[in-house]
Amino acid sequence: AQSVTQPDIHITVSEGASLELRCNYSYGATPYLFWYVQSPGQGLQLLLKYFSGDTLVQGIKGFEAEFKRSQSSFNLRKPSVHWSDAAEYFCAVGRETSGSRLTFGEGTQLTVNP
């Protein structure tokens, strides 16, 4: 069965600093990978996705992620964090035979200090 691990439960960064959120997946074939963000009291918003091709993908709000097959990782990065980026971030994996079903990581709570 596929699984997703987000090693960092909580990360605190200063506004303007760079950010990297880690995500590791377990799946035999090439997975479909997603990053979502959730603000308090709201649903999930898609930041970016990877299906195939270029391993560096660009998303909304200045986020990017890099797929590294050798490390089974799909880490999310942002060069300069804004206070409005404070939220919970979820990595998710899907696979071709599972339709729309996603397996989510535990989430990483991001706090941004002024």
Add this chain to the structure above:
Amino acid sequence: KAGVTQTPRYLIKTRGQQVTLSCSPISGHRSVSWYQQTPGQGLQFLFEYFSETQRNKGNFPGRFSGRQFSNSRSEMNVSTLELGDSALYLCASSPFGDSNQPQHFGDGTRLSIL
């Protein structure tokens, strides 16, 4: 284009009761998936409906059921409520439920069991 709409936003029930949650997908989307989000278990897939048929099911007891109507709107029902059913229930839609199509999430229904 309107997003995914979930009603009601908040619900309070007591143990043993049953509850029905509603989800209206984005116009034109035919796949609707449901997820349960709790602090302890995170985001877990409940089931997916496509063209009024359940196409995929997660590992939840039979007390959790759903259905989809011809206009793609979906309802989820939980019978004989337990304290552990307290959660945020999220609905997501996509055009055809293919694994390489991003899910669009609603803001969820917060269910509290007393």
